[in-house]
Amino acid sequence: MAATDTDTSIRSSCHCGAITVTAPRLPEYINVCQCTICRRYGAAWGYYHADEVKIETKPNAVTKQYVWGDRDLSFNFCDNCGCVCYWWPTRPPPVCTFDEGEYLMGLNTNNVNPEILRFVDRKFEYSQMVVPLRSKDTAHPDDAAKY
Template structure:
């Protein structure tokens, strides 16, 4: 079981398997956050607590909610606003460094 935790520990995400690949997204928001995204089907991610103490940022075409810990500010994950989208992003920067270094990194450009 792989855990991703914000710095203060208030927001934890658990997944059953480590990411094979993480995405280094260079869209206008992710390049500022410095996130590395591991993509999972939402049912494979446990968000703890289920209603995490996060603030949410939504921009542009309003497809994603990006969550950050209200206490320590770490960007933890994004969820699709459209419930039909079977994908969510976990910030792999919050996983153990060994987990992150075992994954290959994919560069992505975006709006």
């Protein structure tokens, strides 16, 4: 990624344009998470501090949420077109962190113009596949974690 690209704000929107998320810069990298939910969504996450993104909805637009497992994250999608737009932490740190002490959210970069993200590194993250939930009772049947 070119150094000048890091200061470029990006705009992500669902297919119908009802939900728009604006982030202040390109993500450090794009994560194609392989956990039980993300691989089904086909999402490619860019991570940001929760307080640095702006989420806007058009009048009468509805954002639906899916919360499961440890109930640490809500996956938010457009009720009209069905696009997964972002995940949002439901609990403050240290529960919702990927890096020490950071309260992060995930922006689905598949809703961003791909030309803007052309030179951002992508990684396929498999580590979340084996991270156990706090309770096996809430795990997905395909959960590969050891309990």
